[in-house]
Structures are given as C-alpha cells and as structure tokens.
Amino acid sequence: MYELYWSADTGAFAVQAVLEELGQAYERVVVDTREGRHREPGYTKLNPMQQVPSLRLPDGTVITESAAMVLHLCDAHPERGLLPAPGTTERAVAYRWLFWLATGLYETDLRYYYPERYTADPAGAPAVKQAAHERLDRLVAMAAELLGAGPWVLGERFSAVDIYLFMLVLWHPARAAIFERHPGLGEHARRLRARPAVDRIWALNFPAGRSVWSTWTGSSAS
Template identity: 40%
Template sequence: MTKAVKPILYGALGGGSAIVEAVLTLAGEPYDMVTMEWGEFDQTDDAFSKINPMREIPALKLADGTVLTESAAIGLWAADRHPESGLSPLPDAPERASFLRWLVWLVASIYPTFTYGDHPERYIAETAGAKALRQATDDRRQALWHHMEASLPFAPWAMGGQMTLIDIYIAAMTRWRPRRTWFKENCPKLYAVAERVDALPALEDVWQKNFGA
C-alpha cells in the first residue's frame, strides 16, 4: 500500500506560518513542517528559492508538487478540503461575501504594515526616513484594528456565531505589534476573540511552539 504524501509547510517560528499551522491543525489536514531560521529564506541561492522564488513564508508544497503561497490562499484551500471544519462559510452561505471581504482586507490592509514596518531599510536608505516609516506603519495598523473592532459583530466570534479563518488571523496577529496589552485596552472585542482561540486545546502546541504561550 502506497503511503500518502503529506503537504510540506515551510515556515519560521512566530511568523505568518503560525497562522497556517493553526488552520491546518483545526481543519484536520495532516502536514509535515520545515522550520527555517529568520533570514535563512532570504538567501538567493538556497533550496527554498526553488520552492518559492520570492523567498517568503509561508509556503505549502502539495503532494502533487504544486506550491501554494499566501496564507489566505492556503487557508481557503484547507477550508475547502474540509468544509466540516466551518473555517470558511460555504459558497452559498449568506455570510460568505462578508467573510471574503474581511479575510482579504486583513491580508491586504493590515498584514502589509508589517512587511514595510519591520524592514523599512529595504525601502528607505536614510535612517530618519526608515524610522518615520516604521512609526507610520505602526500608527496605521492601530487605526485599521480600531476600524475592524468597530465593524464586525463579534458574537462571539469575529463574523458571528461560527469561528472562521479570520479568528485564527486575529489570534496570531494580536501577538505582534502592538501586542496583546494594547488590544486589551483599546480593542477589547478583538482581544476577547484572541483569548477564545487561545483556549482551544487543539492549538495549544501550535501557540506554545511559535510564541511560547
């Protein structure tokens, strides 16, 4: 009997691959993990550049050799394979359109503030300009989180009564700047969702490995 080949997830501790780990775990999708050091996947001549020429994580190599990048794409792939997980509303569900809007909004609006803010030197050579970009992206991120806090139902999950991919993003991303204490004081609904996801026994090992708690 031929042994099934699992997808291989390429990631680094504490990064966006933690979101994908959580999603695959909750979906019940078996996978193997290649954990890389930060900076390792920036090397242009390493083996990872053949997996993802953009040298960005997460990347998921499927059994047939197809490589999926972008956390939202991987999340939707897993949710479609495991509709019983409820991580994405079904295509004909009335809440599907709103779910897609907010999922893409997260990865298109908030996520890029880390892309630019974490490494401003890649975009601005002057030290003063790099510091200003870092501060501007931090300020913009907080404004975006306030917008999300005011816009979603949070009853009790971000989209309402069913936990979705969006809640997984919130649980991971609230661990990044400006971090949980800020959310507790400024965006208590987002903070409550993050705490609720944290409490899921199935994800205990994922959060411990990536964030130490």
C-alpha cells in the same frame, strides 16, 4: 500529505493552526528566517518573494501566500466547516475580512518590522516605522469595530478568518495596550488562545524568551 515550510513568529502560524483545526496530517519543514534560510536558493525557487510560509500540497504543487493557503485548505476539507460555503453571503463576508487582513494589516506589519525596505533613504526608516505603527492602530481599531460583540468575525460561527485576525492582532507591537483599548479584541484573542488546536502549537510558534509574543497573560490588564 501537506508540507508546511515554517518558521517561528511568522504567518506560518495561521496555516499551521488551520491544518490543526482541520485535523490534517502535515510535515513541518523548518526554514528559519532568523538564520536567513528563506533567502537560500533552494527555498527561493519555491517562494520567489523569499518569505515564509509556503505550502506543498499532496500532489506536489507548492503555493505561497498565507491567505491563499488558508482558503485552499478550508475548501479542500469542507467537512470541518472552517469557512462558509462558496457563493453564500457569509462566504463573501469571510473573503472581505481575509483579503482586508492580508493586504491591509499584514502588509502594515511588514512596514513596521522591516521599515528599511520601504524607503530609499536609510534615515527615513524610523518615520516609516512610526507611520506604520499609527496605521496599525487605525486598522486594529477598525477590526475591533467590525468584530463588534462577535463572538467571532462571522458572528456565532467560528471560522479560519478568526485565526488570521488573531495572529495579526498578536503581532501588534503594543498588544497589551490594544487589548486594553479594545476589550472585544482581547476577548476574541482569549477565545482563540484557548482552542486546543492553537494550544498544541503555541509554544512552538512563540518560543519563550525568543518571541515578543511568547508571554501570554490572557488578561486585558497586562
């Protein structure tokens, strides 16, 4: 069985959603980042970057990096077709998106939410945050452009990349404005939110009153 080292409001959401979509059994091991549990020695042995998520595979191997987990899970359970077959052009497009999202959008989110880590001058943190916000806007606009009419990232085919994109768009500090500015992304998000796999784990990942993403209006106007 898989073990997902998990905390609310983190990249564990994408991995958990993929496990749910794949119908795989897994155990959720809570590593509450708000309580600093990801910095405790037992966990940092598994994830030296002191980040959540981590994933223990059925053979006991632990891997880090959410995009790697998503890729591996889809490869290990290809019958659900959550990614196109390796070697195909569609798969190349999926790789392109996933790597771009993981290294571009996700990393920019980290600069936005932890700006003090990206400057040696504490007074510079607000400027780092502001620059990250502007970059998030640019990258999200690119994602909207690339998505086009969709309905999914790969056109007619739903894939794990849609889950990853959805998560990162949710993390945008001005999500409602983003949906307003890019209606295609809003539609995409609504389609994702409506998936049973996402619905099952929504309240857990975005607990009401605790997460800035907990309020889901589903309306492009809010």
